[in-house]
Amino acid sequence: MENGIAGKVVVITGASSGIGEATAEMLASNGAKVVLAARRTGRLKALANRIQENGNDVAYLEMDVTVRADLVRLTSVAVEKFGKLDVMINNAGISQLYKMEELDVEGWEQMINVNLKGTLYGIAAALPIFIRQGSGHLINIISTAGISIVPTMGVYAATKNAVRTLSEALRQESLGRWRVTGISPGYVATEFVSNIKNEAIRNTIQAQADQMAIPAEAIARAVVYAIDQPDKVDVGDIVIRPTVQN
Numbered sequence: 001m002e003n004g005i006a007g008k009v010v011v012i013t014g015a016s017s018g019i020g021e022a023t024a025e026m027l028a029s030n031g032a033k034v035v036l037a038a039r040r041t042g043r044l045k046a047l048a049n050r051i052q053e054n055g056n057d058v059a060y061l062e063m064d065v066t067v068r069a070d071l072v073r074l075t076s077v078a079v080e081k082f083g084k085l086d087v088m089i090n091n092a093g094i095s096q097l098y099k100m101e102e103l104d105v106e107g108w109e110q111m112i113n114v115n116l117k118g119t120l121y122g123i124a125a126a127l128p129i130f131i132r133q134g135s136g137h138l139i140n141i142i143s144t145a146g147i148s149i150v151p152t153m154g155v156y157a158a159t160k161n162a163v164r165t166l167s168e169a170l171r172q173e174s175l176g177r178w179r180v181t182g183i184s185p186g187y188v189a190t191e192f193v194s195n196i197k198n199e200a201i202r203n204t205i206q207a208q209a210d211q212m213a214i215p216a217e218a219i220a221r222a223v224v225y226a227i228d229q230p231d232k233v234d235v236g237d238i239v240i241r242p243t244v245q246n
């Protein structure tokens with residue numbers, strides 16, 4: 001794998017808003033060729049147009065991370081359009097927050113499907129390409145919710161900590177063939193909170209986010225840092241919180 005950012009082919013799930021969108025823009029402005037993925041194709045198209053107008057290479061694909069074949073299609077787009085896959089960023093994520101006694105089993109399944117299975121499908125789609133190439137980099141967006149455990153976030157945190165655990169195993173299994181980075185954001189100002197269906201909790205979390213959330217670019221800079229390292233250097237875990245977050 002080449003060093004630095006320029007020329008690298010980077011796939012980003014959840015690129016239609018928030019952290020994924022900011023990361024795509026920052027990587028593209030550093031010369032990466034980015035492949036954008038999410039369900040809201042209009043948002044992807046608008047972002048792709050902005051990136052292209054700035055003279056950078058971009059492709060996008062409407063897809064759903066809960067569908068394994070969509071991740072295979074996604075990594076194939078990278079290889080077919082740009083000839084390789086250097087970095088796979090598993091960023092798409094959702095949260096549904098309730099006390100567990102409220103049995104939001106549907107929400108549990110959604111989070112498992114998007115946050116955990118979606119990440120695993122991304123890994124499954126990227127690894128055969130990395131093995132063929134002899135190089136690659138997986139970046140998984142996790143959460144501080146898995147570090148400081150609080151009521152209502154149990155299942156969300158569990159899906160994120162499952163990703164933390166499998167990321168470490170995958171790093172150890174690499175034996176120099178690929179790099180693995182886990183990035184755990186705290187409160188970040190994105191659309192994430194607005195998708196929480198429990199109104200009372202959504203309002204509480206939104207109020208906290210309004211007070212302290214940091215911009216998505218703070219996380220994008222960490223992604224850029226991890227990718228930019230010399231190829232023998234694996235940045236393992238990064239935690240990025242607002243200074244005032246406990």
Ligand code: NDP
Pocket residue numbers: 013014015016017018019020037038039040041063064065066091092093094114141142143144145184185186187188189190191192193195
């Ligand atoms: P956003 O809601 O702005 O972005 C989430 C992205 O995930 C969207 O692009 C959305 O695209 C995509 N997505 C959701 N479900 C699917 C799906 N089934 N298939 C494909 N894409 C999907 O939130 P953030 O940018 O904040 O979230 C990004 C990551 O950061 C998540 O993993 C989240 O858990 C994590 N995180 C966020 C924090 C925060 O405070 N904001 C804190 C800690 C972690 P679309 O709807 O178009 O499919």
